[in-house]
Amino acid sequence: MQKGMTRLGEHPKPCPSNRRSTLSEVSPRVRKACEELRCLLNWGYPKQSALEFVSNHHKLLLEERNILARTVFPDQLAADLKRRRVDPREVRGKELGIDGYNVLITVESMVEGKTLFLCDDGWVRDVSAVFGRHRITPTTQKALAELLNLLDQLKPSWFEFLFEKQVSWSGRLAELVRREIDKRELDGTAKTVSKVDSKLKGGYEFIATSDHAIILKHYKVLDLPSLLVERLGTQLLRM
Structure with a gap:
């Protein structure tokens, strides 16, 4: 244990954070767990062990742990x-690589009317955790239509959806994505790759x-999903 660090479960000093939690929309138990986890992370504890400790202490359900x-x-x-994070106007005329499942599943949750979260880092995320079990449904079609309409407005010079080949x-x-892109006569494509993260790392000027x-x-x-919040009437819980 590093000098100055305390054992998990001990709170000898105030949480070193300038942010205030605004979790009034969720249960007090989850609100308290978030505050405690944030404190532990700011004290330098590894996230996985701190998350496990706090979740077990508060007896959180799987969805609550995902939050x-x-x-x-x-x-x-x-x-x-x-x-x-970039201003969406900067993407105009530039190449854009898109983390396909990550972005599409989030927009699917929005289309379904699920509540999403505005996270500590400013990103909009869902907590569905369905990545490896994703299936094409009518919701997929609707979410894809929303994304392609948005990309048409943003006007990158070219964009590419990347999906994990092993899924x-x-x-x-x-x-399906390529077919819908062609219907709209947009400058883009979609493909499967072995490692989406590696491909996104150095292959594009902008990524989503x-x-x-x-x-x-x-x-x-x-x-990208944050740009659809108002249009889709998505409720955001601010952490």
Whole structure:
């Protein structure tokens, strides 16, 4: 244990954070868990062990654990992630790589009327955790239409949806996206790749994702779902 750090479960000093939690829309139990996790992260504890400790202590359900995992960040990391967020107007005339499942699943949640979260780092995220089990449904068609209409407005010079090759039905999904792009006569495509994160890291001037591990590897990142919040009437819970 590093000098100055305390054991999990002990709170010998105030939480070193300037942010105030605004979780009045969720249960007090989850609100308290978020505050405690944020404190532990700001004290330097590894996220996975801190998340497990806090979740077990408060007896959180799986969805509640997902809320903590996807929305809470230490202050320094949150600030770093925010700096990488770009104004959507900057994408005009530039190439854009899109983290296909990450972005599409989030917009599907919005189309279904689910509540999303405005996270510590400023990104809009869902907590559905359906990535490996994704299936093409009518909701997929609606979400894709919203995304393509948005991309038509943003007018990148060219865009590319990337889907993980190892996920079932990803080939059919990429084919569907290409077909819809062609219908709209947009300058873009979709394909499956073995490692989306590696491809996004150095292949595009701008990328679109809410995966913080990918965001940290790039300096010009677009939050596409956040641009659809008002249009789709999505409720955002601010963490």
